[in-house]
Amino acid sequence: MKKHFIYYLIFSVILFPAIMSCSDSDGDDNDNPGGGDSNNGTSTLSLNPTTLEFAPKDDGKTFKITTNGDWVITMDASVDWVKLSALKGNGNADVTVTPDENETFSVRSAVLTVKVSTISRKLTVRQEAAPTDPDDPFSTDYLLLKNIPNSAGEQIVAYKMFSTGDAATYDAYTWRLKGSNDGEEWTIVDERAEQSFFARYQEQFYIIETPGEFTQYRLEAIAQYAKTTPRLGEVVLYSQNPVAAWESFGYPVVEYIAESAVAESTGGKQFRSVVQDPVEFMKYHTQKVAEILYYLPGDQMPAVSKVNYKLESWTGSSVADKSGAPPTIQIRFNAKYIGEFSGGKTVQAIVHEMRGVLYHELTHGYQFEPKNCGSYDGSSVYWTFIEGLADAVRADAGLFDNQVQNRKDSSKDSKKWMAGYRTTGYFIQWMKTKDKDAIRKFNRTAKDLETWTWDAAVKAVFPTYTGVEQLWNEYYKEINK
Numbered sequence: 001m002k003k004h005f006i007y008y009l010i011f012s013v014i015l016f017p018a019i020m021s022c023s024d025s026d027g028d029d030n031d032n033p034g035g036g037d038s039n040n041g042t043s044t045l046s047l048n049p050t051t052l053e054f055a056p057k058d059d060g061k062t063f064k065i066t067t068n069g070d071w072v073i074t075m076d077a078s079v080d081w082v083k084l085s086a087l088k089g090n091g092n093a094d095v096t097v098t099p100d101e102n103e104t105f106s107v108r109s110a111v112l113t114v115k116v117s118t119i120s121r122k123l124t125v126r127q128e129a130a131p132t133d134p135d136d137p138f139s140t141d142y143l144l145l146k147n148i149p150n151s152a153g154e155q156i157v158a159y160k161m162f163s164t165g166d167a168a169t170y171d172a173y174t175w176r177l178k179g180s181n182d183g184e185e186w187t188i189v190d191e192r193a194e195q196s197f198f199a200r201y202q203e204q205f206y207i208i209e210t211p212g213e214f215t216q217y218r219l220e221a222i223a224q225y226a227k228t229t230p231r232l233g234e235v236v237l238y239s240q241n242p243v244a245a246w247e248s249f250g251y252p253v254v255e256y257i258a259e260s261a262v263a264e265s266t267g268g269k270q271f272r273s274v275v276q277d278p279v280e281f282m283k284y285h286t287q288k289v290a291e292i293l294y295y296l297p298g299d300q301m302p303a304v305s306k307v308n309y310k311l312e313s314w315t316g317s318s319v320a321d322k323s324g325a326p327p328t329i330q331i332r333f334n335a336k337y338i339g340e341f342s343g344g345k346t347v348q349a350i351v352h353e354m355r356g357v358l359y360h361e362l363t364h365g366y367q368f369e370p371k372n373c374g375s376y377d378g379s380s381v382y383w384t385f386i387e388g389l390a391d392a393v394r395a396d397a398g399l400f401d402n403q404v405q406n407r408k409d410s411s412k413d414s415k416k417w418m419a420g421y422r423t424t425g426y427f428i429q430w431m432k433t434k435d436k437d438a439i440r441k442f443n444r445t446a447k448d449l450e451t452w453t454w455d456a457a458v459k460a461v462f463p464t465y466t467g468v469e470q471l472w473n474e475y476y477k478e479i480n481k
Ligand SMILES: [Zn+2]
Pocket: 360, 361, 364, 386, 387, 390
């Protein structure tokens, strides 16, 4: 006992800095995994062994708990592949750990915590990945084959792939693109391993590593799980790099913040089922919004360098809001709203809404602000520009439902272009039917006009018009014919 005690003292001193920096500060004695007598009052606890290794398909294995007290085993709620013969008991015991078959192509591990009174010990469970043929991981019955003709008739240099609305576990995970001219001899032009899509119905672009001249292409893909055929949306081939013009866009740093109670709420879970990686999701949309508001990434625009992306929960009908001003803005999403909105909706409708809200809120980060025309008060000229342009960008991204009927209805709004939100937004977006750069030019008027008015802005974008009234009348007629 004395020897043990001295050992424990030395061990504690060595590990002291580590304990101090450990965030798990609930008083647990975690610094001696599986170890022996810890001199904690009268309770004792040790585990043997402290690591269990499993093959992808394996029988249960047993570890020993040696204790003089009541013990409880816990593990992270996300671990659903480990079964235990007992979760609690008293005194010495053998506990059997049985893993499900690992059908993923990744090694996985879980940590079990055994507690007696205030002492806790940890046991690590580790399981090998599902086997692949080392010579050819694509030799599986669960291969996805997609033939894509080269309709461009030119050399293909890039491609775009869409995820589906199914669970992310069905996504294509590792793939190769092959080209051929006779349908018999195939040449690999691009290979990608362990990819992930950051949202449902998400487009992702890939530049082909070794392009060649081919008349047809074939994509071969496997999923993350060995016994699953991947599901993939549309694959589009490009003979020119479609993302080249915006490659130099400076993404902001994005921090995603969600307290666990919000993350675990109905809306929080719903959000994460359609958005697997909120940081990438936000970054993607910052660029998409900038593309609508500006010609090129080098254009003068508000320098948004940081976005705090918060999932919160509040009562009321508001979906989201934006606060702060560049360089740092904050965008909050209402998890409570997402939960209520999502009931009975398709994945497509939910992700549509998530994107639409982001287009709107991010416009507030990237738009210019009009000068000398009031404040954000729900009725001023300033306010109509701010909210109208945000909904115009959302409409331009195609993210309002039932657009034709909504446009007709909103065009009859008695406040006309001064109504804000959709009524104003649809009007601004319609201007693109007269000039494809109308939204960009309209946004730019906020920077250029010393005193911003609707008449001055319309005349700046459409020099032959007398003012906003004339343009609105034309819009009204066209929408209602
Ligand atoms: Zn807004």
